[in-house]
Amino acid sequence: MKNIAILTSGGDSPGMNAGIRAVVRKAIYHGVNVYGIRYGYAGLLNRDIEQLHVGSVGDIIHRGGTMLNTARCEEFKERSGQEKAVEVLEEFGIEGLVVIGGDGSFQGAQKLTELGYPTIGVPGTIDNDIPFTDYTIGxxxxxxxxxxxxxxxxxxxxxxxxxxxxxxMGRDAGDIALWSGLADGAETILIPEVPQEIDEVVDRLRRGHERGKKHSIIVLAEGVASGPEMAQRIKDTTGDDNRVTVLGHIQRGGSPTAYDRVLASRLGAAAVEMLLDGEQGKMVGIQNNxxxxxxxxxxxxxxxxxDHSMYQLSRELSI
Structure with missing residues (x-):
């Protein structure tokens, strides 16, 4: 294998650039040419492809986002779009592909694998919702x-x-809410994996007030309800005033932490090794470090x- 490519797809996440850097430099170290595909699968179909060199990925390890950009692509969801993607890759002489992204990106990688094209997935999403890895990049x-x-x-x-x-954020996963709520001592954490009735939420607020607590923090995963919707439900039940902060896409930006930089570097390099070893249709992840x-x-x-033990701990510590 002398030519491979890399693309980032779906929502961006901090650390993707570190992953791109690792793929490019690991491949070049082994004498393999690397091509960057801009705008994910959409860029692949549009032939937005260029060769990357050691200097192409200099000074990016500390930057959020993705230097290759990312986009959604409806055309690629169709069989004809997937077949066209393989034709483009073969046209450029690219023999293997690394895809950094979430579950939607992995679905695309799986489709290419089913067409006989060697593809490796690297989990990059702030949602931390990819099975078989303890953590995702970002x-x-x-x-x-x-x-x-x-x-x-x-x-x-x-x-x-x-x-x-x-x-x-987190889509249908509650990891961000659970971990941040536990770390910040939130009185209530609402996640889609553990349904709670509004009466239970209100009871916790009332118990806090009865022991003299004047304020409360509720961390709400977007997969449960919107912040304004939950605020109105609580107000309708208690009559008490409350405030809502929707953090939104601020959660996707910023310089990646040391952990995300190291994780992305390890997973990106491993993806290259797997391609060179003839593996395909697999994802790389991290378990027990x-x-x-x-x-x-x-x-x-x-x-x-x-981790339900973490959720139980959060409830025990927020009495």
């Missing part, structure tokens, strides 16, 4: 961004003696789960 950075925001919101919540609802791999098809068939 999760740690997003988590620290949320924690910093909650720290500041708690200051004003204390000053005004109000309940504040902080809505986090050891790099591991699994079939993408197997990973996509599993449901994302949370």
């Amino acid at each position: 999760f740690d950075t997003a988590l620290n961004t949320v924690i910093e925001a909650i720290d500041k919101i708690r200051d004003t919540a204390t000053s005004h003696e109000r309940t504040y609802i902080i809505e986090t 050891e790099v591991c791999s699994e079939w993408i098809k197997t990973a996509l068939a599993q449901e994302h789960t949370i």
